[in-house]
Amino acid sequence: DGGITQSPKYLFRKEGQNVTLSCEQNLNHDAMYWYRQDPGQGLRLIYYSQIVNDFQKGDIAEGYSVSREKKESFPLTVTSAQKNPTAFYLCASKQGLTEAFFGQGTRLTVV
Amino acid sequence: EDKVVQSPLSLVVHEGDTVTLNCSYEVTNFRSLLWYKQEKKAPTFLFMLTSSGIEKKSGRLSSILDKKELFSILNITATQTGDSAIYLCAVYNNAGNMLTFGGGTRLMVKP
Numbered sequence: 308d309g310g311i312t313q314s315p316k317y318l319f320r321k322e323g324q325n326v327t328l329s330c331e332q333n334l335n336h337d338a339m340y341w342y343r344q345d346p347g348q349g350l351r352l353i354y355y356s357q358i359v360n361d362f363q364k365g366d367i368a369e370g371y372s373v374s375r376e377k378k379e380s381f382p383l384t385v386t387s388a389q390k391n392p393t394a395f396y397l398c399a400s401k402q403g404l405t406e407a408f409f410g411q412g413t414r415l416t417v418v
Numbered sequence: 419e420d421k422v423v424q425s426p427l428s429l430v431v432h433e434g435d436t437v438t439l440n441c442s443y444e445v446t447n448f449r450s451l452l453w454y455k456q457e458k459k460a461p462t463f464l465f466m467l468t469s470s471g472i473e474k475k476s477g478r479l480s481s482i483l484d485k486k487e488l489f490s491i492l493n494i495t496a497t498q499t500g501d502s503a504i505y506l507c508a509v510y511n512n513a514g515n516m517l518t519f520g521g522g523t524r525l526m527v528k529p
Contacts, residue, residue, distance in 0.1 A: 406463040
């Protein structure tokens, strides 16, 4: 089945640790996105990538990093510089001007 | 900076009621507006609107765009408990690379 797979579903991070969230798609989409969602709120854009080996910062990129070495993969690293990382993280992909498709999300909690 | 504002923030109705959700936007070089439904995790696509005044319809859901006044509405008639969700509005800029979301409207439909 074609789709977007995010892993893990739940992730716990200790203070000061870096963690990496995985996002893989087999839709052959060029563009991929990372969003953050806080309880009861909408989606805020962290980073996006239009093509392999290229990505741009979104509205809340501080404390996050990404890479796009392969078309199907767009991992997000939450670094220790992100002071309030507890949130729900959604990855999306799209092709051209069509709608974006979303993964099932990763819920990150700082313990 | 592109901006999308949704209202109301939340809404509680009873089964059978009709609801109207609002989305206004300020976007440099607007391209299209999208509506998504988010029940638990991944937002699912409902409509994409590009032309002003043309209603899109799917069952009990319909949506229309007003490009002059910079807003869209999503109507749900004869609501059911399964319509309970967060409804998200998003806009594409003309380049089609940035998808900016509003804060969402949380709809609860009581039996």
